[in-house]
Amino acid sequence: MKRLLWIPAVLLVIVLAGGWWLSRQPRQLPAQAEDPVIAAKLKDPEVIAQGRYLATVGDCVSCHTLRGGQSFAGGRMLPTPFGSIPAPNITPDAETGIGDWSFQDFWRALHDGMGRNGEPLYPAFSYTSFTKVDRDDAIAIFAYLRSLRPTHQPNAAPTLRFPYNLRSTLTAWRAVYFKAGTYRPDASQSASWNRGAYLVQGLGHCNECHAARGAWGGLEASATLSGGRIPEQGWYAPDLSTQANGGLTGWSRQDIIAVLKTGQASKGVAVGPMADVVAGSTQYLREDDLQAIADYLLSLPARAAQAPTRANFNAQSLISRGNVVYGERCEKCHGKNGAGIAGVYPPLDGNASVVEPTGINATRVVLLGGFSPLTAGNARPYSMPPYAQQLSDGDVAAVVTYIRQAWSNHAAAVQERDVAAYRHTPID
Template sequence: MKRLRWLWMLLMLLVIVLAGGWWLTPQHRQIVVSPEDPAIAAMLKDPAVIAKGRYLATAGDCTSCHTVRGGEPYAGGRMLPTPFGNIPAPNITPDADTGIGQWNFSDFWRALHEGIGRSGEPLYPAFSYTSFTKVTRDDAIAMFAYLRSLQPVHQSNAPLQLHFPYNQRSALTGWRAVYFKAGVYQADPSKSASWNRGAYLVQGLGHCNECHAARDAWGGLSANTALSGGRIPEQDWYAPDLSMQANGGLQGWSKQDIVDVLKTGQAAKGAAVGPMADVVASSTQYLHDDDLQAIADYLLSLPARATPVPMQASFDGKSLADRGNAVYAERCADCHGKNGAGIPGVYPPLDNNTSVVEPTGINAMRVVLLGGFPPVTAGNPRPYSMPPYAQQLSDADVAAVVTYIRQAWSNHASAVQERDVATYRHTPID
C-alpha cells in the first residue's frame, strides 16, 4: 500500500508540474492592496494586543527561523535545509519593499492558516503552516500587530535553492492534498482548561510535531506518528518521542521535569542540547509558568508506546562496549559518575537519559564529538558544558564509548558503528 501511495503521489507531482503552472503566471499572481478592516486596524495599534503578540511570537519561536545568525531580528535570510534543497526564511519586518509592510491581516491570516502567500502561491511547508493553522484568529491578529510594530529592515529575500521538480510551486498542490488540512484548534470539552491550553501550544504555536515525528520520503507527517520521535531532516539530530507513559521517550519524567527543562534547559532527567537548546534559549524559557504546566499536562496524556523490539546482537557489540568501558572510565566517569547518575543540576545523568537511548544513537555520538552545550537561560545563566572530544577520540573510540553508555546500567539501546561516527564527525553544527 505504501508503494502504491508513493507511485500515486509521483504521478500527481509530474502531472501538476507539467500542467498546473498556468495559475502561477503573472496574471494569476497580481497583488491587490486592500485597505485594512477598521476594527482590525484599531487592534493592530493597541499596546496590549502588541504585547500579547510578542509573547505569542516568542512561544512560536518565530525569530529562530526568520533571523540569520548575526542579523536583524525577523529580517529573514536564514537558509532552512531540507532533503529537497534549501529554503530561505523571508523578511517579516514591516518594510514596505522587502518585508510585510504592504500586507494586511487577511494576507497574514491566509499564510498562517492556509499556507497561501500574498500572491496566491502555495507556501513551502518549511514554514510550519501544517501546525500554525491551529492558531486562533485573535492570536493571529496579535502576532500580526507585534510584527507590524517592529522596526522595518530593508533586506531582500534570497532565492529558493530547491532542486527540480520541487522548485515548481504547483507541485505543492498534490502534497497539500495528502498532508495538509486547515483548521483552527478545537478544544476538547472532556479535558481540563490546562490540558487544552497545552494541546493548543504543542500542536499549534509550538509546532512540536514538525521535529518530534518521523517524515516520509515526501517530507510529510503521518497522523498516527504524532510526537513519537523522529530524525530531523538535514540536521542530524534525533527529536525524541514525547510520551511520558510506558515505553515513551520521556518515560519516568515528571511534570516538574518537563517544566524545568523548558524553563532552564536542565532537569533531573537530562539537559536540552542541539536544536532543543536553541528552542529553550529563544522561546520556552520565556513562557509563563502556567503555560509550561499546561504543556506538561498535555504531554502526560500522550499514550503509552508499543513495547520495543528486543535489541538484536549486532556485529561485535559486546567487544565495543568492553572497550567503551575503558574510555568512559578515563574520559567521562569523573563528571557523570561510575553509575551514570551524574550530579543533579550540574552534570546530566546518562542512565535512562532520553538523548542517550534514543533509537539511532545520533544524539550521543554528536555530543561526544561536538560537545554538549545546554542553553543559557535566566534560570540557569552559567550552565556546565561538556567539551568536544572530536580531536581526542578516534571514530572507533567514540563508537565504543557511545555503545557502552547505551548499554550500561539500566540502558538497553543498540550499539553504534564506527562508520556512523565518521559520518557525524563531519556534520556541521548549524
C-alpha cells in the same frame, strides 16, 4: 493501447511545464485596505504585547533571523532533504517584508499555507501546525510584527531540486498531508489540558520535529510526538510520552517544566536544536502555560514496546573498549554509575538523549560537545568539551555504545560507520 499508456506521462509533463511557467511569472498584489476593526486592534498596545509573547511561544525569530542578522528580517536558509528554503523577511518593510500585507494576507499564510499572491507555501514554514492558531492570536502576532522596525532585506530564492522547485507539485502534497483548521477544544479535558494541547499542537509546532516524516517530507498523523530525525540537521527529537515505552518514561511534571524553563532537569538537559528552543522561546513561557504543556504531555499514551534489535556484529568488544574510554574521558564528571551531578553534569543513566533509538544525539554530543542553554534559571551553564579531535570514530562508537547499554540503559549499539556519517553532518 501502447499509445494510451503514454497519455499519463504526457499529462505529467504538461502539468510540470505549466507549473514551471507559472512559478516564473512575477505577481505582486497592491496593498489592501485593512478592516477598520482589525486596524484598531493592530495599534492596541495590549494586543501588541500579547503578540510579542505569542511570537516568542512560536519561536518565530529563530527561523526568520539570519545568524548575526537583524531579528525577523529573514535570510536564514532552512535545509530540507529536497534543497534549502529561505525564511522570508517578516518585518514591516513595504518592499521586502510584510509592510503591504493586510491581516487577511497574514491569516491566509498562517492558517491556509498560501502566500499573498495565491501561491502555496513550502511546508518548511510550519503551517501544518500554525493552522491551529485561532484568529485573535493571529491578529496579536501580526500586530507585534507590524510594530517592529522595518528592515530592508530582499528575500533569497529557494534552492530546491527539480521537481520540488515547482510549487504546482505542492497541490498533491497538501491533499495528502495538510488540512486547515483551528484547534478545537476537547470538552472531556480540563481548560489547562486544552491550553497545553493548543500550544503544543499549534504555535509550539512541536510535532514538526518530534515526529517521523515520510519520503515526501510529510508528517504521519499516527506518529504524533512519537519522535523522529530532524531533517538535514543530524539530531533526533525524542518521543515525548512519559508513559510506558515512551521517550520520556519516568519524567515528572517538574522535570518537564524544568527542562522547558531552564534547559535542565533531573533526567537530562536540552542540547542541540532543543537548547536553542529553550534559550529563545520556552524559558519565557508563563508558569500557567508551562503547567498546561506538562498537563498535555503527561497525558500522551503509552507506546508499543520496541522489538529488541540484534546487532549484526558482536558488540561486546565494542562495549569493553567503550568502558575504558568512559573511564578515561567521562567518569570524572558523569560518575561511575552514570548519575552525574545534579545541576552541573547531566545523568547518562536513563537520559532520553542517550537512549533515543538512533544514537545520533549521544554521538553528536561526544563529537561536538554538550552545551545546555543560557537561561535565567541556568545563568552559568556547564559545558562538555568536544572530542572530535581527540577520539577516533571507533572510540566514539565504543563509548557511545557503552553508555547506551550501561546501568539501566538498553539501547542499540552504534557502529563506527554511523559515527563517520554524523561527524560530517552540518552543525546548523
